[in-house]
Amino acid sequence: MTSSITNAQTDGSRLSEGEQRAGTLVLQGISKVYASKKGDFRAVDDTNLTIRPGIFVTLLGPSGCGKTTTLRMIAGFERPTEGDILLDGKSILDISADKRPMSMVFQSYALFPHLTVRGNVEFGLKLKRMGKQARRTKVDGVLSMMGIEQYAERYPDQLSGGQQQRVALARALVMEPKIILFDEPLSNLDAKLRVKMRSEIRDLQRRLGLTAIFVTHDQSEALTMSDVIVVMSAGKVEQVGTPWGIYHRPVNKFVASFLGTGNFIPGVVEEVLNQGQNDCKAAVQYLPPAALYRLKTELGTMEVSGVPGFVPGDRIEVVVRAENLLVGPGSEGEGVKIPGTVVSSAFDGEVVHYQVRTQAGELTGSAPGADVPVPAGTDLSCVVESRALWAVPDQGGSQSK
């Protein structure tokens, strides 16, 4: 029922079945310990992960949780204190960063300020001693693919942020790496451009069949771009799964609260209706199994799916996402109806966000943007869509240890 089972067991099964294609990257219990005066600090703690070729993996987590450190260990800029990194089953720890078949795109872009756009992009090819003609063709190809051919002779400081970003991407792509690494590459762009670049990067990755490892703290970036999301916190992997799986079947309160806006309503398990299967197929798709419980909560007794493994009497928390707590007269959805009083509202175009006081305390809910917002103080009814509820252990992550 925990992340370690999810990913470690699947690792195990996949390794033993030998079904990985060339280019599989395996992180085997890697840790990074930084020694400091106040004792050792584990920036990355015993991380296991198998990354199949051709997929887009995102490391997602709050700032400081060790995403960059993990990425830099993969790239070869840091050496793991413990553990091993395998590419195609062979350790790459002793291969220096410049020899690993990977390119990295940096948050700051890290363009060479003394070289033109062309100089930047052909830098790596020159080191490979590629012929002048071939190099030119190749660079031109990549530049036009990125739509920056007209800037080829400019210097980085003569480009906008978005253009610099494309140069950084072109510089990494031209090397035709097996694996391309991104460290928050979009965080310096404005909101519109960021959304545009998401789909561009994703398209390129699919088209070129690259393995991409992408680091971000932005959940919507992770959800929209990834095949697989790895949620991290304080150096540890909390959960590995598809965007849908991570969002709708979080293994613990941390994951549930990091993605989306959630309310947590405490409850007690009354009856286990379905144990949930841990079938191998689901595991390969990184889709966590779901059990079905009858729970007693402040919203009443209800049937809710959740993390498998609870027994009657266990304390749990039910995740109610804001989009599943429908506020207002028009809300007639499937679910539990509860009365509430509007505390505040905020209109956001597509939706109206509400704070409502209910029998289960103050909750965050929403209504379609087309509904006229209800003023604070109004009493109205809310609907909790029970289909979308999910039960996680009471204390965030405590049962996973």
Add this chain to the structure above:
Amino acid sequence: MTPVSVPAKSRHKRSRRPRESASVWVILACVLAVLVLILGIPVIRLLTAALGATGRAAMAGAFANHGETFVHSIVLGLLVGVCGTILGFVCAYVQTFVKMPGKKVVHWLTLLPTISPPFAAATAIITLFGKRGMVTNGLFGMEVNIYGLPGLVMVLTMTFTPVAYLNIKGMFENLDPATFEAASSLGASEFQTLVKVTIPMVLPSMLSSFLVLFVEGIADLANPLVIGGDYRVLASQIYFAVAGSGDVAGAAGVALVLLVPALTVFFIQKYWANKKSVVTVTGKPTGSLKPVGSKAVLIPMLSFNFLWILLVAMVYLTLLVGGFVKILGVDNAFTWDHFTFVRSLGADAIGTTLMLTLIAAPLAALLALAIGWLVVRHLPRFGRLLDLWGMLGVAIPGTVLGLGFALAYSSSTVLFDYEILPPLAGGLAVGGGAIAIIMVFVARGDPTGQQAFISALQQINPQVEEAATSLGASPLTVVRKVTLPLMSSALVTAITYGITKSMTTITAIIFITTPETKVMTSQILDEVDAGRFGNAFAYSSLLIVLVLVVLGIANALLRQLNHSTRSIS
């Protein structure tokens, strides 16, 4: 979490330190070898000699007469430190905060002493302010004794004010202009701003300037020889021990007495005073400084600065004119005699000096680059030690270092009964002693470049270098193709210092110059000693012009090399 698939053995395998590639170790080995040669063996030889019986006796001698010599040195250092720091502050303040015509000229005049041989100013000051001085006697009819402490303070202050000036000016330029706007919007007048905001903010760099000048002041040898008179300081005592009685061990004892305060103050400066910086660290300073207009500030600052520049200008004008007249102030008839003499005397020395400089300056820059690169990028802990070791090149007073070289390399270097190095210093050595001189030049030229490279490297976003690595560049390729082009200004600093130090230094090589290897500065000193000031003036002017020419060519070449280099955005 218990990952099922991972065997316990591999999980707990402790990895070694991050592996540095072979080139890092090779370069480290080279750097260490060079440092041992230029700053290891000489220092150890000096210490062993100083701690021997003769050395210890001489050490006690340095404190004879109630420690007169020692006290003289300290007093001199303090006065030079105070005067130079105040003047440096005034000059830097005027450059930064005052709008006036001819500011650039003032700037270059302030810096002029850095590229002239150290005792050129002393000679000119004697001509101007001595017993028969053109100003004191000719203009005011006084008989002043400039020899001794007053002359020394004057000339050493002139020599080392540029150091304080550059240091404080750099600090001013890093201050956030908004600070001054904030002060004035809170109701402070410009005078109050000066006293309550400006001075406190640059106090750390003034303190560090003071300490640097103190060290320079107690370490200088050439000026005490020329203008010191009866005011005996430790540096001149070392010189007289060797030159007068050939008592090298005794000289080493005195050298140790000089070395201890010099090193102490130097490292206080480097590791403590320099840290106390109030320069804005977050974000780039925005806006630009508004010129100060208040008379209460401008009048004292400008008049102080004007008097100083007048003095500098007079000194260097004396130098220039003095080379073209028979005896300046006595017989002012035009003559080519001095230059003719210098041409015949210096025929060899000019070529030799240039050759030694052209070998030493690039080597010093290379050493500085290698140390900087190791310190910042590869060996963060051990690197500090390396940095410190390299800095000894200036922290050790020139006289002391030179003595160390004389002690270490006049005979062959022997390790376990094997001769590992032939004699390097002295007339009988390989290359007529040129090798030892080059080594001294490298030792003296390295530290400034080293500091420049270290701070330049710290400013380069390491991700830019990692990007190159990620594209397949080996560590050396990264340096060649990315790091070095981004540090061109540090490279210029390193080469410039290497050249000026090599061409104008005298103190550090005074014990190892030989008749076979003639150096311009030592020939000038001989002329001064013999009282042939006209020749010394001509020779000094020639040297200054030569330094400027070499610097000009070197800068042009560097710019050529890096013509595509652009500023870091």
